[in-house]
Amino acid sequence: MAKMNDQTIKEQELIKKQEESGNEVLCLMKIGYFFHAYNAGAYALARVMKYRVRKKVRRSGLEMITAGFPTDNLPLVLELITVAGGKILSQTDDWVEFTGIDCTEEGIEVVEQEKKQKAPKVLEESSQESDLAKVIRSFDLLHSTPLDAVNFIGHLKTLVHE
Numbered sequence: 001m002a003k004m005n006d007q008t009i010k011e012q013e014l015i016k017k018q019e020e021s022g023n024e025v026l027c028l029m030k031i032g033y034f035f036h037a038y039n040a041g042a043y044a045l046a047r048v049m050k051y052r053v054r055k056k057v058r059r060s061g062l063e064m065i066t067a068g069f070p071t072d073n074l075p076l077v078l079e080l081i082t083v084a085g086g087k088i089l090s091q092t093d094d095w096v097e098f099t100g101i102d103c104t105e106e107g108i109e110v111v112e113q114e115k116k117q118k119a120p121k122v123l124e125e126s127s128q129e130s131d132l133a134k135v136i137r138s139f140d141l142l143h144s145t146p147l148d149a150v151n152f153i154g155h156l157k158t159l160v161h162e
Contacts, residue, residue: 030094040103042067
């Protein structure tokens with residue numbers, strides 16, 4: 001079994017906290033430039049925001065349902081949770097707890113995680129620009145989430161600095 005990284009541990013702690021409350025208290029957690037919701041929280045977020053949820057499998061083999069949004073959208077998300085009858089219980093810069101939103105999976109479409117294709121490494125420094133252009137053209141923006149795009153940009157940065 002693969003070793004769990006810090007993010008996976010935080011995700012599991014969030015899911016456990018929700019489950020211990022009987023999924024009455026749902027959580028949003030900030031990771032990088034996005035807020036994420038998991039399992040019951042992802043279903044509630046999808047219901048309020050009409051977001052898509054994804055089934056993800058972590059390297060450790062753990063499966064979870066996720067939904068997320070850019071941090072700039074937090075005020076809108078909090079407002080819509082309230083408008084939908086929910087209540088914000090607590091909020092910090094990187095954590096939100098809320099309640100009162102239907103968090104069942106009924107009526108919510110779950111998109112299966114696709115196998116990620118690793119971008120090819122840039123082989124020769126002299127052809128770096130053309131190889132980088134090929135990598136960029138190979139990215140499927142139409143079928144990617146904002147998080148996929150941010151991760152892709154991070155990958156491009158590593159290719160440029162190799």
